[in-house]
Amino acid sequence: MKRLNQKRIKNLWAIALLAVALVTPTTWAKETDQLVLDGSTTLGPIAKAFAEYYMAKNPGVNVTVNESGSGNGAKSLINRTCDIASMSRFMKAKEFIAAVNKGVMPVAHVVAMDGLPVLVHPSNPVKALTVKQIRDIYSGKITNWNQVGGPNLAIVMISRDTNSGTYETFHKLIMTHKVDGKKIKEKISKKAEYVGSNGGIRTRVQSTPAAIGYAGLGFIDKTVKALKVNDIYPTRETVTSGKYPISRPLFMITNGYPKLGSHTHAFVTLYLSEKGQEIIEDIGFVPVTKY
């Protein structure tokens, strides 16, 4: 009986070893041309449309687009886990220093312009706000829509998460102001809700009558209403000319200027081509070049 058991155990071990041998990878994935993008969700639509176009034109090249926020994009570039960091803000000093210390030389390519429209529910009668009013709303000084000419409704502030370039831009262009020549950064009220993506902002605003939010220019549609800020409506013209107060450039950042003729080079210069500008316009952003 004992022998029999031992034999069975032996068989079991043979099977187990075989299984281990089988799952051990014997063939490795074939090397392909890889291009990895990581970063801003604002740039997500551009990056994805570029990737689609580029892969169709260059079969055999695999472009991966990750959208984890500008901060993560910078981190990936510094850690060399991506080729291009798409960022809706420029690198912070700390990030830049960290990059240089690791031997990564960030080179910025401005691929498009973007404005941050301030969005409200379509049923909201408020049509325009000033930068100061927006700042007071987000810092919690104005809490009801009737203080800015709207209905008697408590304002629901919706902000992008602190991980996003959109938040950084908003914070820099709206929440920071000068009092007696001194720069003051207002804190966003503790009551503000945080959402992890631009699409999430639109979802929340389109379903919440009392909401106010901000997102990329490409996220305006019929379901949400964009407000005039300082009497300027966010359009392509007002954004490129800088008249609209919450405008910003969108970056793709590479490690050094990419080698001419490389896929990275072709990709980050795509915005200069006619097709690239068409793509950017289609998605609702503003091309930096005019043709």
Added chain:
Amino acid sequence: MSVTVLKKTSILNTPSDNLVLSSRANLAQNILAWIGQSFLFLVTATAAMIVLFIIFYIAKNAIPFFQIQGLTEFFTSAEWYPSGDPPAFGVLAIMLGSTLVTLGAIVVTVPLGVAAAVCLSDILPFSISQTIKPIVEILAAIPSVAYGFFALVIFAPLLQEEGGRLLMVGWYLLAVPFLFIITIVISEMLTFKITHESSRKTARTAALFVLGGSFIALLIFVGNTLGNLTITTGTNALNVSIILGIMALPTVVSVSQDALQAVGRELRDASYALGATRAETLIKVIMPAASGGIFIAVLLGIMRALGETMVVWMASGNAAQIPSPWFNYLQPVRTLTATIAGDMGEADQVTGSSRYHVLFAMGLILLMFCFLCNLVSEWIVSRQRKKLRGEN
């Protein structure tokens, strides 16, 4: 000894010869067995080591935060401005958010889950409960991002538009049967000492009327108050509590049902033999006997709700505030898990800063709480085992 005997017989009997191994084969087999055992040991040890490593790594990264910032601000301040200038790292509001959401989930999941478990194990016929249980368990197979999407896109707008009425209906559904039973029980308890038959009956009816009337008034008052509420934002603690409660349901149902089943036929039969009704058997015999297991089910539910990230990140509103008043479930809250997930990207950038280490400090708090839950459930299991062995 048996080996030598076998060997002797094998000389006489050739057919049984193949049952005996040569000493070389025996050695090979021993070595193989040894290799196998050490391989298995290695795998198990790796699993244990990974746990220890995680605890060590989190603690190692959390401690610098307390060294830089101290303990006071972290535990007592509700100011959460990690990207501010100067930054503020008060986690009180976030811990309260986690607590609120977890408590809410427990309030949703425990009555539902335990009731469902009782129903599955003791009330429904075997064949039906065998069909229903897998259906309940499908809830565990739905990815949490799908729950989050539902909470954000469907449930939040619903709460905003119909919130008051939804709350009112929920209140009536829960409170009517509960208050009904309470009324009957209390009026019985108040009057059972009266020995005179007819006066007891009168007293009981009077008590029923008084209690019933006041409860109906309470019911309608609370119902109307809830019905008139307007919910300004649908991504709030209530939304997430309900969704997390549903997510924890399969765990609670499965574990409590197993606990109820483990009570065994004998106890049930003994109770019935003593003349107890099914309700009495359930409430006075089976539930107390299974209470340890049910408590563990609740603990597992707590850990599920506390550790969930995607749903709270999508649908809790993520406002790092203490709601006013603090138990206001209709305001957005921020939880520990969502904060860790949401702030990771920015924080990792500047390794070594407080902003990076504070996330590990939060992770440590979560870990310690779950560890505590685990210890408590281990303790309950061992106590239960002793009880069953009659050691007490």
